[in-house]
Amino acid sequence: MFQPNIFDADHHHMLDMAPNSPENEFGKIIREDDFEARSGAETTLEAPSGEDQDPNQRSKRKRYHRHTQSQIQEMEAFFKECPHPDDKQRKELSRHLGLEPLQVKFWFQNKRTQMKAQHERHENAILKAENEKLRAENTRFKEALGNASCPNCGGPAALGEMSFDEQHLRIENVRLREEIDRLSGIAAKYVGKPLSSYSQLSTHVPSRSLDLGAGNFGAQSGFVGEMYGGSNDLLRSISGPTEADKPLIVELAVAAMEELIRMAQGGEPLWVSCDNSAEILNEEEYLRTFPRGIGPKPLGLKSEASRESVVVIMNHMNLVEILMDVKRWSSVFCGIVSRAMTLDVLSTGVAGNYNGALQVMTAEFQVPSPLFPTRENYFVRYCKQHVDGTWAVVDVSLDNLRPGMISRSRRRPSGCLIQELPNGYSKVVWVEHVEVDDRAVQSMYRPLLNSGLAFGAKRWVATLDRQCERLASSMASNIPAGDLCVITSTEGRKSMLKLAERMVMSFCTGVGASTAHAWTTLSATGSDDVRVMTRKSMDDPGRPPGIVLSAATSFWIPVPAKRIFDFLRDENSRREWDILSNGGLVQEMAHIANGRDPGNCVSLLRVNSANSSQSNMLILQESCTDSIGSYVIYAPVDIVAMNVVLSGGDPDYVALLPSGFAILPDGPGLNGGGIHEVGSCGSLLTVAFQILVDSVPSAKLSLGSVATVNSLIKCTVEKIKSALMCESS
Structure with missing residues (x-):
């Protein structure tokens, strides 16, 4: 089976598929800069001061220990995650690095002191620069006011002739423009004022921004509102x-x-x-x-x-x-x-x-x-x-x-x-x-x-x-070729992943309990546990035209989630539940890994139907899993359209009707042994189908079509239960 490596050896930011120990992870993820390496290389082997210092040792000369570069790297990495390790963590770290616990303790004390000093210097520099800017602007305002004339008598205007509110607004206008990113301080200080008092400030705000700091919420028209995928x-x-x-x-x-x-x-x-x-x-x-x-x-x-x-x-x-x-x-x-x-x-x-x-x-x-x-x-x-x-x-x-x-x-x-x-x-x-x-x-x-x-x-x-x-x-390059690889270019690989992403999104919007999408929920379907919905597709290039039915149901099964996931994503066991394959042989043609777990992948499957009168069929499938749940989502695809995608063509014009499964644990991973009840480490399995029942959008939906979809989903559920329960028994 072809399974290309998704990671570029020339780029260290890509995932490492090989297992790593926690110690190696520290060194891989975190890397100290030269300054930190020099400042952290020496550790004083004496408590700096206070109650931790032995009075009899205060007169002794301080001894220093120079750590190795490897020791510094690992302690730097640990510091990023935990700046205040407890006694147990210090002992484990000292044992791993070959140091005394006191050496580790003093290194962390020195490092915290160093980071605090750096932070204070950085803040002081920022505050000093801001203060200088404010002083310069304030001076400019005073000079401008000194040259201004009184509107009543034409004589020179003194600063005292300007109202306190006007002085305040002018000065604060400068402060707001310089410190606009400090939204919390601005809002806490000025939001309580009437909105009209802020309108005088808006003339200094760049037009591109609906600038919150200026407080002029009403003057700027055209607040952006965007809606995606909803009704x-x-x-x-x-x-x-x-x-x-x-x-x-x-x-x-x-x-x-x-x-x-x-x-x-x-x-x-x-x-x-x-x-x-x-x-x-x-x-x-x-x-x-x-x-x-x-x-x-x-x-x-x-x-x-x-x-x-x-x-x-x-x-x-x-x-x-x-x-x-x-x-x-x-x-x-x-x-x-x-x-x-x-x-x-x-x-x-x-x-x-x-x-x-x-x-x-x-x-x-x-x-x-x-x-x-x-x-x-x-x-x-x-x-x-x-x-x-x-x-x-x-x-x-x-x-x-x-x-x-x-x-x-x-x-x-x-x-x-x-x-x-x-x-x-x-x-x-x-x-x-x-x-x-x-x-x-x-x-x-x-x-x-x-x-x-x-x-x-x-x-x-x-x-x-x-x-x-x-x-x-999806951004990986230098993917090695394999015997099963039909993707001839990086563009083709990206196009196939994009098509799979659209398939997953379409599945997720139809599988939940939301009724806000373009689906219409049908009543009197004959079952409270199966939700049947319909919609008409006419001008959407991503869906086949006509009337589409979607049916979904969920049930509990006393089988671990991982076992169900492996069973459903395996092409060799597909004939046991997939009515669509009609008992034919399913073969994987292409495989794109997209995660460190081998179950996270996009596959292109070919179904060789047992009925010779039927042409071969292609199925696009994405399986994905994490610590919370898993999905196996698939859709039949047209062979001609898929060839365009594999050549790097636009996948948005490939019509998809995704079906599949969502698998969730039934609780927090309880070990229930042989007890078959909810919460005993079983699984919650959701099955969903989308089927084109009529290629004419203007046609009327028949009750027979609804009954057929109901029967299809119930038959699939029984097949999955039968196969998994037999293997578990």
Whole structure:
């Protein structure tokens, strides 16, 4: 079987498929600069001062130990992850490096002192430069005022003749233009003023930016609002913010950013560690730490809070751009975000990036199952770069601005911190904190929901990590040829991956419980567990014209998720469940790996039908898996169109009707032994089909077509259960 290497040996930022020990990972991900290598090479073998120092040793001469370059690299790497190691960590590190625990302890003390000094010098330099600019501008204003004439008498105007408010506005105009990126300080100080007082400042703001720092929310027309993939009733009764709401939104966003930072960086007692390495938010400590927030929790809502971190193979700025572009954000997290829309852009950011960007949004979040209710949120998203270079993106609900709106879900400050690492990597700390009415969730999904795997931070970072690997593979070059490779160019490879990406997105938009897309849900289908929808396709080049039916159902099965994933993605076992293949032999023609897990790949399959009267058929398939769930998604493709794609042609004109499977664990990985019940390490399997039932869009849908689709999905479910249960028994 052909499985080309997706990684370019000439580029160290690509993934390493070989397993690495944690020690080797430290050296691979983190690399210190020359200054840090010189300053950290010597460690004083004597406690610097205080109670740790033995009084009898104070008169002795200090001894120094010069560490090796390898020791410095590993301690630098460890410092990036944990600047304050405890006794156990210091002992393990000293044993690994061949040093004494005291040597490790003093090295970390010296390093923290050095980093603090560097940070203070950097801040002092910035503040000094800003102060000099303000002084120069202030001097210029005084000189200009000295040459001005009085409008009443024509004589020279003294500074005292200008009102205090006018002086204040002129000086603060300069300060705002110089410190526009410090949105939190500006908003906290000036948002409380009437909007009219800011209109005098707007003349100095560049026209390209809806500049939040100037406070002129109303004067700039044309706030951007973009909608992707949703229907016209996406927002239902929700509209963009009013002029009176905008100062309140700014103030709320600034407070949410401060809360996110503390939630992401805080430890006990705010976050309490559990035996399974998970963290639980201490609700009492949270209310003491953040007494105001977005208000008390409404009756009937339940709190969900989680925090996870991950190192991903993507540049930090690319991550920020994905999160702030609603179309790319929806695409990367298509398994979680079923629809999203930007209602208003209050600030586009400054200096050509998203620092200070502020957007009012709405989104719907889903679990890949038609039986799991979706969650809708109306919120503001705020992006900021902090002094240490870390970027943060925070969401917080705006439900309080709509007193009459009843919400089943609202987001307390949630989002992520993004830290730049060497070689194109980034460290992401993700916080999810929501309040939700979950009473409509079926009992089958309760263990998944209560474990935090349905909507928690772990699902977000697992999806992000897998998608970053996929994007990295799409940019790989120097792919070695193989006997099964039919992709003759890099363009062909990218085109095939793009086609597979569209297939996955189309599957995800139709498999969940959202009804906001172009589908029409049919009633009286004969089954409460199978959701059947229909839509007419006419002018969309990416779909075949005619009437399309989509059917989806979910069920629990006492088989581990990995076993189901391996069974469904294996072409050798496809004949056991795939009615489409009609018992024919399935052969893999091409294989593109797009992640470190061998299950993450895009394949082109050929079905040699057992019926000689039928022509051979091609199937495009993508399988992907992470620590939370797995997908196996496929679609029949036209041979002629696929040849165009493999030659680097535009994949947007290839008609696709994706079908497939979404596989989730039924809980937090409990070991239930032989107990066959939900929560005993079984799986939640969703099966979905899209089928063209009539090639004429104007034709009427027959009940016979609905019955046929129902029978197809039920037959497939029985075949999968039979095959897997026999193997498990």
